[in-house]
Amino acid sequence: MLRPESSRQPQTTDAAIARSWQAFDTRRVAELLQQAQQAEQARAYDKARTLYRQALQLQPGDAPTQARLRKLEQKISFNTQLEAKFKEGAYLEAIQAYGKAISEDPKNADLYLGRGRAYEKLKDFGAAIGDFSTAIKLDPQFAQAYHQRALLYERSQDAQKALADYDHIIQKLPNGAAYYPERARLKQAMGDGKGALADYEAALKQTPDEAALHYQKGLLLQQQKAPEAAIAAFSKALSLDSLLAPAYYARGLAYMEQQNISAAAVDFEQARSGGLSPGQLAEIDALAREHYQAGEQALAKGNARLALQHMIKAVLIAPSNEQAWVLKGDAHYQLKDYDNALQSYSRAIELERPSLAYYKRGLVLREQGEFPAAxxxxxxxxxxxxxxxxxxxxxxxxxxxxxxxxxxxxxxxxxxxxxxxxxxxxxxxxxxxxxxxxxxxxxxxxxxxxxxxxxxxxxxxxxxxxxxxxxxxxxxxxxDNPWVYLALGDAYQALGQTEYALSIYTYILEKVDGAFAPAYLQRSDSYKQLKQYPRALQDITKALTLHEAFGRDVGLLTRKGLLELHEARYQEAGQTFEQALQLENTNAWALYGKASVLASQNKLEESLELYRRAFQTGLIEWSAIKDDPIIRQVSKQKAFQELVDASFRL
The missing domain is CATH 1.25.40.10 (Tetratricopeptide repeat domain)
Known part of the structure; x- marks a missing residue:
């Protein structure tokens, strides 16, 4: 009996599918083998080995493919062994091994390249160039051999031959465009900035998202004194790779050329925290040291402004250098920029305790009238x-x-x-x-x-x-220091030679430093002893306006208020005593002065309360106030007499 037609259909379909798969495998194997050979020619040996193995999975037991794979694995093994010798520094052994391999396979360009590298390590440049040239003759498409020879020509100070090799790679060989950056670097070293820039631009057309290329282009522009264009290149590099620490450093330098100190400081900080290599960190430190030494020399010659310019750069580049902060403070101090000097010394103290900066900060605080802090x-x-x-x-x-x-x-x-x-x-x-x-x-x-x-x-x-x-x-x-004259005047004043002391304080203000607040204070005291009260008041007022710290000193405010009281300037005196009491509400003389102002305004009850508080401190003696005109006037009041009797036991 004949089987129905439908019963034979599955076998026919299975056979067709099998033939189809076989044809597909055959094509796939051919493609893999072709790709493997291309990878081998490109010396991508690991990739070639993977492709050969994939081909054998589809076509197991294929003898030609197995032979190619064995030969390739031997080459990889040989190269691995020789790379180990390179790492160990056994270059003579490597040369011998390559020589033996060349005798067995004299047309293998890879072997000449390897031996040439070993000769190069031993600084036998002639032999190395010879082997690289042989490799090129055996394989005219061997870009790596051209590259190695070009690098060696550079080291041998033969830049023109190196340039010729790069020209050949770029113009004649497949994928030669990858060598634009190398040629740009060489042209830059040869002083051909325009040509180098053109090569970087050509390279960026090939790989526009390569952060390193934008960085290298920026370095070239920086060398050409084009800081704005350099900053744009570095910024582009950082937009592509925000962790590229050298780009932050280079952009910081460009910002410094534009005197954009704050932006430079941010970039230098980013560079240091971004993982620069030890060599790059050493370069930064060397640059900081260069500015530090220049600033130190400028200070020694008395040029504080030039010193400050260098020290600003030194602390920006190396912000943890305590000595640079101290010298920056010294420059500010010499320029009488006390606020910035104070900040610099304080920063030095934060960085390193103990520190000489304590002493120097004390000098600044003394200049600012902050005597307790000093x-x-x-x-x-x-x-x-x-x-x-x-x-x-x-x-x-x-x-x-x-x-x-x-x-x-x-x-x-x-x-x-x-x-x-x-x-x-x-x-x-x-x-x-x-x-x-x-x-x-x-x-x-x-x-x-x-x-x-x-x-x-x-x-x-x-x-x-x-x-x-x-x-x-x-x-x-x-x-010629105002503090020297001030001490001399104080000594004469202490001996009772008030008029001579007065002349010294006047000399300070007229000949040495017209804004020296302590001299105004001491001259005010001299005028007071000479009973020249208007002048005394004028000088202490001037001192308080010159120094913010003096305006926060209760004792000085009280002295001023008492002089204003003596001159019957009651409204001003009231304001001054109120300032003092806001700072210290139990100050005896401020309470006394405020009470006297109220008494002058016939506010007797309020004044009596403040007098009582002032006398209760025990810091006011009756002999010091009994001749005060206001006291003589108020003492006519019975309540005040009782207060005085209770307070002083008269």
């Missing part, structure tokens, strides 16, 4: 200064020559002076005297130390000796 900083510096002196004295024991010993001795003397001055300004007078004696024992003509000794004697109330030391230091050539 005193605290000098006190903090005292143990630090002692450590610095000890370190300098240790250096004296290791000096190798008389000249070196002399230099160290001066450093020790300076250390003792600085320590003594800090102790003086911290009101540690006996300790200061001992330190300054040691400075003078080493350097017997140290004018600043001698002046400081005079200031110590002033603090110890040895006024005649203070005058002797201060005047002698002035003869020795101490810088």
């Amino acid at each position: 005193k605290a900083d000098f006190a903090r510096f005292v143990p630090i200064g002692a450590e610095l002196v000890a370190a300098a004295e240790t250096g004296a024991t290791t000096a190798q020559s008389a000249q070196a010993l002399e230099q160290v001795a001066q450093e020790v003397a300076e250390g003792w002076y600085r320590l003594g001055n800090a102790q003086l300004l911290a009101e540690q007078y006996l300790e200061a005297q001992a330190s300054l004696d040691k400075a003078m024992a080493i350097n017997k003509t140290h004018a600043q130390a001698l002046f400081a000794q005079g200031a110590v004697q002033l603090g110890l109330k040895n006024y005649k000796r203070a005058i002797r030391d201060i005047e002698k230091s002035m003869k020795w050539g101490i810088p």
